[in-house]
Amino acid sequence: MKAAFSFAVAAAVLLGAAPASAQFAKPEDAIKYRQNALFVMGQHFGRLGAMANGRAPFDAKAAADNADIVLTLSQLPWAGFGPGTDKAAPTKAEPAVWAEPAKFKAASDKMQAEVAKLAAAAKTGNLDNLKAAFGPTAASCKACHDDFRK
Amino acid sequence: MKAAFSFAVAAAVLLGAAPASAQFAKPEDAIKYRQNALFVMGQHFGRLGAMANGRAPFDAKAAADNADIVLTLSQLPWAGFGPGTDKAAPTKAEPAVWAEPAKFKAASDKMQAEVAKLAAAAKTGNLDNLKAAFGPTAASCKACHDDFRK
Numbered sequence: 001m002k003a004a005f006s007f008a009v010a011a012a013v014l015l016g017a018a019p020a021s022a023q024f025a026k027p028e029d030a031i032k033y034r035q036n037a038l039f040v041m042g043q044h045f046g047r048l049g050a051m052a053n054g055r056a057p058f059d060a061k062a063a064a065d066n067a068d069i070v071l072t073l074s075q076l077p078w079a080g081f082g083p084g085t086d087k088a089a090p091t092k093a094e095p096a097v098w099a100e101p102a103k104f105k106a107a108s109d110k111m112q113a114e115v116a117k118l119a120a121a122a123k124t125g126n127l128d129n130l131k132a133a134f135g136p137t138a139a140s141c142k143a144c145h146d147d148f149r150k
Numbered sequence: 151m152k153a154a155f156s157f158a159v160a161a162a163v164l165l166g167a168a169p170a171s172a173q174f175a176k177p178e179d180a181i182k183y184r185q186n187a188l189f190v191m192g193q194h195f196g197r198l199g200a201m202a203n204g205r206a207p208f209d210a211k212a213a214a215d216n217a218d219i220v221l222t223l224s225q226l227p228w229a230g231f232g233p234g235t236d237k238a239a240p241t242k243a244e245p246a247v248w249a250e251p252a253k254f255k256a257a258s259d260k261m262q263a264e265v266a267k268l269a270a271a272a273k274t275g276n277l278d279n280l281k282a283a284f285g286p287t288a289a290s291c292k293a294c295h296d297d298f299r300k
Binding site for chain 2: 023024029032033035036037039040043047068069072076
């Protein structure tokens with residue numbers, strides 16, 4: 001019963017991912033796409049972190065702008081993890097991404113939810129709000145990396 | 151007089167770019183950042199092109215979503231072309247990027263202006279509008295690649 005349910009969930013997630021992976025000309029492009037989107041996102045997330053952690057002066061407009069870019073980018077990488085993109089090019093993605101798709105989706109959904117809260121916090125123009133939202137967002141990045149990235 | 155003016159323009163553009171390049175931990179990051187942002191943008195722009203050119207069925211929501219992503223990404227790469235990012239890592243950027251900064255800025259501004267029109271066209275949900283805006287946008291990409299990309 002549990003196995004059947006897990007299979008159904010996995011099938012649903014994979015079927016959901018199929019049209020997305022079809023958006024790429026070849027699996028290597030999907031791998032490059034997800035890596036590139038995550039790198040660009042990381043650069044902008046790092047600028048928010050520098051402000052949240054006091055390594056850079058707080059600039060309300062820059063914070064809101066960076067958070068909006070992170071918000072847009074946070075939605076992109078997942079389409080690049082479709083079937084057949086586990087080893088077509090060098091990747092730090094763990095096999096668990098494809099072996100435990102429901103768990104991976106939950107982790108990516110969690111990150112996107114935290115980023116949405118971070119973007120809302122950044123829009124308030126208040127450094128304390130940014131600080132409060134930054135930690136949980138960074139934790140959601142780390143949780144996914146711990147389980148799904150080599 | 152002409153040389154003095156060109157120098158003043160170049161200095162203004164370079165000074166303007168300095169804070170942006172300071173956002174990167176090292177020049178290699180700036181190069182990777184601009185390349186990655188352009189690659190992700192190109193993937194989404196290609197999906198708009200497939201619809202505009204009839205290689206993929208028109209999907210109004212997908213067109214609007216892709217155009218919005220292109221719009222966000224179109225604003226990013228330029229910060230990655232700061233001083234010292236001409237050869238710190240493999241790059242197809244021509245020396246002209248740094249030798250003719252005003253011309254390069256004009257080309258990147260032109261692209262961003264066309265992308266803004268493309269995003270507005272995509273939001274109308276009308277394929278003919280998308281087709282009309284796609285060509286000039288693609289031409290602005292090509293014009294900059296012709297002059298500034300190996």
